Each structure stands twice: as structure tokens, then as C-alpha cells.
Amino acid sequence: RLLKALRDSNDYRLFCVGDDWQSIYSFNGGDVWQMLEFSDIWHEWGEPSIKRIEVTYRSPQQIVEMTNRFVSKNPMQHRKDVRSCHVSDVPPVQLLSVNNDREIQRMVSNRLQFLDKDASVFIIGRGRNDVFALGNGSGQFSFSISDNRASGTVDVVFRNWDDEKGDWVEDRRLTYLTAHSSKGLEADYVFLIADRDRGGFPSTVADDIGDLFPRRDEGIPYPEERRVFYVAMTRAKRGLFIVNRMEDGYALSSLNPFTQELISDNGLLLTKSTPFCRECFGPMRLIGSGNGLFYGCCDYPNCKGTRPYKGF
Numbered sequence: 001r002l003l004k005a006l007r008d009s010n011d012y013r014l015f016c017v018g019d020d021w022q023s024i025y026s027f028n029g030g031d032v033w034q035m036l037e038f039s040d041i042w043h044e045w046g047e048p049s050i051k052r053i054e055v056t057y058r059s060p061q062q063i064v065e066m067t068n069r070f071v072s073k074n075p076m077q078h079r080k081d082v083r084s085c086h087v088s089d090v091p092p093v094q095l096l097s098v099n100n101d102r103e104i105q106r107m108v109s110n111r112l113q114f115l116d117k118d119a120s121v122f123i124i125g126r127g128r129n130d131v132f133a134l135g136n137g138s139g140q141f142s143f144s145i146s147d148n149r150a151s152g153t154v155d156v157v158f159r160n161w162d163d164e165k166g167d168w169v170e171d172r173r174l175t176y177l178t179a180h181s182s183k184g185l186e187a188d189y190v191f192l193i194a195d196r197d198r199g200g201f202p203s204t205v206a207d208d209i210g211d212l213f214p215r216r217d218e219g220i221p222y223p224e225e226r227r228v229f230y231v232a233m234t235r236a237k238r239g240l241f242i243v244n245r246m247e248d249g250y251a252l253s254s255l256n257p258f259t260q261e262l263i264s265d266n267g268l269l270l271t272k273s274t275p276f277c278r279e280c281f282g283p284m285r286l287i288g289s290g291n292g293l294f295y296g297c298c299d300y301p302n303c304k305g306t307r308p309y310k311g312f
Contacts, residue, residue, distance in 0.1 A: 007045065014042065020078055021071050024180060024228045026215065032224070033216060036076055054081050058186050058237050060088035066266050070258075071230040075219040088238070090311035091273030095263070096191075096243045097251040097283040103298070104133045104243055108191050109140055110285040111241055112158055112172065114293070119188040121174035124232045126200035128152055130193050131176045133243075142168070143176065152181030179232040190236035193243045194229070194259045201229050201258050229258050251276030251283055272310075279305035 006012055016038070023032035034041070039048055056064060061084040068082050096107040108123065115121065125131065131154050134141035142157040154176040159168035177185070194201055202225030220226070233240055242262070247253040252274065254260040263270055275284040277297040284295040284307060293309040 014045075021080070022183065022227060022231050024183065024224060024231055026224055032218075036078070052080055055083060055085060056234075057085050059234055059240075060084055060086055060092050060238070062088055062092050062269060063233065063236060063240055066093060066262065066269060067230055067233050069265055070233075070262060071226060073220055074223050074226065076223075077218075091269065092236070092238065093240045093242070093266075093269060093273050095251065095259075095270060095274040095276075096241050097246040097274075097276065098195075098243060099246065099249070099283075101133055103283065104193065104195070105135055105140065106298070107243065107283060107285065108134065108241070109158070111191075112174075113160075114286050115189055115239075117172060119238070121172070121189045121191070122182060122185070122187040122235055123156065123174060123176045123191045123193065124179055124182050124235065125176070125193040125195075126179055126203055126228070128154075128178055130178075130195070130200060131156075133193050133195065134176070140168070152178035179228045182235050183231050186235050186237055188236075188238045189241065190232070190239075191241045191243060192232050194254075194256045195243060195245050201225060201256055203228075226258070246283075250281050252281075275307055277303060277305035278307070279303050 003014065007014065018035050020032055020035040023030060023035065026032070042048060059067075064082055064084040068080075071077070072079070094111075096104075096111065098104050098107055112121065123131075123134070125133065128145070131143065131145060134143070134156065137143045137145070140159055140161075142159055143154050145154050156174050156176050158171045158174060160171050161167075162169040175187070202222035233242075242259060244259045245255050247255050252263055252271070254263060275295040276282065277284055277299070280297065280299060280303045282303065283298045284305075285298050286293055286309065287296045288294055288309075295307040295309060297303040297305040
């Protein structure tokens with residue numbers, strides 16, 4: 001109404017920038033329909049000229065195709081042909097299948113030890129409490145949420161145990177963020193905690209402002225939660241690790257409907273890049289060093305399944 005009043009009193013031109021695929025702020029009063037119905041809202045001033053930005057310089061093409069397929073299922077959103085300017089030489093997406101919180105720490109820790117030391121790393125969860133998937137802040141993942149928890153961002157130190165010193169030794173620094181606080185940011189590698197058991201994606205918690213305004217049907221379940229998940233996945237520049245609590249102990253399954261959808265729609269990508277044991281279908285960890293890297297079953301010595309390492 002303010003903009004309309006300004007345009008009625010002056011011959012202003014209106015230029016707007018936005019991405020309906022990343023509209024995730026309904027809890028602050030944000031309304032995706034301002035973008036979805038932009039032409040209808042401003043039709044009195046003529047048909048608007050729409051320019052699309054469809055090239056991303058962040059994620060490799062494999063991640064772009066996977067995330068495009070996921071977020072584009074909303075029939076109300078604008079159609080876009082987003083593409084990347086580069087393709088990764090190695091599979092850039094991995095599922096880290098787990099059964100419990102202890103395995104989340106173990107799987108994230110295992111992959112961190114094989115990433116470049118100078119690479120930036122985000123760990124992204126749906127809410128602030130998801131940081132506790134890494135422990136209580138005093139073990140291998142050291143953090144304190146007292147100072148910066150309100151912002152949704154927590155500084156985390158990843159540490160390894162030094163037998164000679166008898167203490168934890170810092171290995172690298174990384175950042176925990178909620179999906180909302182990660183918007184607009186990027187990191188070389190992203191660990192996304194897509195854990196339904198922790199109350200994460202898709203969140204069904206009502207928010208105060210959202211309850212004041214009836215939300216219009218977008219033709220698909222959890223439309224905004226789908227966009228939040230999309231935002232989190234597209235922060236990755238080189239590699240995306242999706243921490244997935246599996247169903248019935250089968251690595252290519254998920255208790256999270258979003259992750260299950262990714263598995264169903266991207267079988268080739270995820271099968272090639274997801275290490276799961278051919279013997280027991282359980283999660284696997286990286287073993288070895290240099291050119292001698294391979295995947296070994298986490299249930300060793302009960303299961304001795306192995307798979308070759310193809311990089312990430």
C-alpha cells in the first residue's frame with residue numbers, strides 16, 4: 001500500500017529483486033505471494049518486464065540439478081532453468097546414514113578428517129538445538145551456545161584426541177548454522193542434519209506470526225519447509241553431506257520425507273556417491289590415507305564389507 005501510494009503521487013518506476021524459491025520468512029510476516037502474484041498486484045501500471053537470473057557460480061551442476069528437481073515440485077512457484085557454471089569431477093553429494101546421535105558425531109567426524117584443511121565447512125540444522133547432534137560441546141566437537149545462540153550461529157571447534165598430550169587438540173574450525181541463518185552464505189562443504197527424529201525437516205512447529213495470517217494453499221505439502229531445505233542444500237560450493245537417519249537399518253531409506261524424496265528422485269547420483277555396505281546395507285566410513293583410501297563398514301568386525309573410494 002505504501003508503494004502504491006508513492007506511485008500514485010509520483011511517476012516512480014518500481015524495480016524488485018527476489019527469489020520465490022528462497023522465500024522462507026513467513027514467521028517474520030514475509031509473503032511469497034508478493035512474488036508469485038507480482039504481475040497481478042501491479043497490473044494497473046502495465047505488464048512488468050521480468051528478467052531471470054538462472055546461472056549460479058556456487059554449487060556444481062550435480063547439486064543444482066538435484067535441488068532444482070526438489071524445489072520445483074511446487075506448482076505455484078515460477079519456473080526457472082537454473083544451471084551451474086561448473087561440473088564436479090567427483091560425486092558432490094553423499095548420504096551419511098545413521099541410526100542415532102552418536103553415529104551423527106562419528107560420521108561427521110570421519111568425513112571432516114579427509115577434507116582439505118583450508119576448506120570452509122558449515123554444519124546446518126533446522127533449528128538451534130540441532131547443534132547438540134554434535135554432542136554436549138565438550139567432546140570432539142567443542143562449542144558454547146551462550147553467546148551467539150540467538151542468531152542461529154554457533155562457532156564450533158573440531159578436535160582430535162592426542163595420546164601424548166592426554167587432551168583434545170584442535171583440528172579445524174567450522175560453523176553451525178540454522179537453515180534460516182545460512183541464507184546468503186556459502187561454504188566449501190556443508191553437512192546438513194536432515195534428521196526427522198530431532199524435530200527437523202519438515203518442521204511442524206507453529207509460529208506466532210504465521211498463526212495470525214491464514215496461509216494459502218500452494219498445492220504441495222510443507223511448501224515453505226521445502227524452500228528452507230533447498231536453501232540449506234544450496235550453500236555448498238564443493239560437497240554436500242546429508243546426515244540421514246535411516247529406516248529399518250537400510251542406508252538408502254529415510255525417516256525424513258524430504259530425504260526419502262531425494263533418494264527416490266536421484267538414485268543414480270546418490271547410489272554412486274553414497275557409501276553403503278553391500279553386505280549389511282549399513283553406513284560406511286572412510287579408512288586409510290592418500291591413494292589407499294577405501295570405505296569400510298561401520299559395523300566392523302561384525303561385518304567386513306568394503307567399497308572403493310571415488311572421492312568427494
